[in-house]
Amino acid sequence: MTPTEAVAESGERQILVMGQPMAKLPDDLYIPPDALQVFLEAFEGPLDLLLYLIKRNNMDILNVQVAVITEQYMQYVELMESGQFELAAEYLVMAATLAEIKSRMLLPRVSEDEDEEEDPRAELIRRLQEYERFKKAAEDIDQLPRMTRDLHQASAVPPDLEQERPHPEVDLKEIMLAMGEILRRSEMYVSHQVEQEALSTRERMSEVLSMLTSERFTPFVALFRLEEGKLGVVVTFMAVMELIKESLIELIQNEPFGPIHVKARID
Numbered sequence: 001m002t003p004t005e006a007v008a009e010s011g012e013r014q015i016l017v018m019g020q021p022m023a024k025l026p027d028d029l030y031i032p033p034d035a036l037q038v039f040l041e042a043f044e045g046p047l048d049l050l051l052y053l054i055k056r057n058n059m060d061i062l063n064v065q066v067a068v069i070t071e072q073y074m075q076y077v078e079l080m081e082s083g084q085f086e087l088a089a090e091y092l093v094m095a096a097t098l099a100e101i102k103s104r105m106l107l108p109r110v111s112e113d114e115d116e117e118e119d120p121r122a123e124l125i126r127r128l129q130e131y132e133r134f135k136k137a138a139e140d141i142d143q144l145p146r147m148t149r150d151l152h153q154a155s156a157v158p159p160d161l162e163q164e165r166p167h168p169e170v171d172l173k174e175i176m177l178a179m180g181e182i183l184r185r186s187e188m189y190v191s192h193q194v195e196q197e198a199l200s201t202r203e204r205m206s207e208v209l210s211m212l213t214s215e216r217f218t219p220f221v222a223l224f225r226l227e228e229g230k231l232g233v234v235v236t237f238m239a240v241m242e243l244i245k246e247s248l249i250e251l252i253q254n255e256p257f258g259p260i261h262v263k264a265r266i267d
Helices: 003-010 046-056 066-082 089-106 112-116 122-143 172-189 201-211 226-245
Strands: 015-017 020-022 249-252 261-264
Touching: 046 066, 046 089, 046 122, 066 089, 089 122, 172 226, 201 226, 226 249
Parallel strands: none
Antiparallel strands: 015 020, 249 261
């Protein structure tokens, strides 16, 4: 039956060209030999092709109709050869195996003892079942989330939060106010006894340094001994000022009008 006769016989389906039904193909219609290209599914080997043919024919893998499968398998091999595809040697080996199984199944049984012989298809069925299990396992593994394909690991560098807090500078007015408070408190220990003066600014500088460390702060008022009176307070204050001048100690005040602290300076 020609394509024109098939269209005419169907009656229900018509080919329309520019809105007009076409009853016959044009006489000058030319179809090149290579115009029709058949794209086949890619198979990973002869077992994959056999498994595809078995599923397409709705066969039980334990009861494969070798004659049907062999015929379709050979059609595929011939199609590959006609399409000038490079045919792998394993496809030809499988074709020979199918031909052998087909011929063994066509041979008549001579005696009843041969009923106990192994089915010629047994080895092929075992290989197909094993291949099917591995293929299913590979497909299941491929469905699992995969790093860099479905999952992307996030990475971030935390910001550097270590910030050094500079110590506030101490104004000279604050020192004088603290000194005035200490002098007022020292008046409570005024003594009218006449004693030999034994206070030295240099010695008091050494005593103040021995009271200070570079690891902790000492209250400024703790450097003064009120029982020495005004003279002792003045000598201690002069010693502190000399130590500041020589950069041996530093004063710290965390807030305005707050207490003043002292610590030894680290060179």
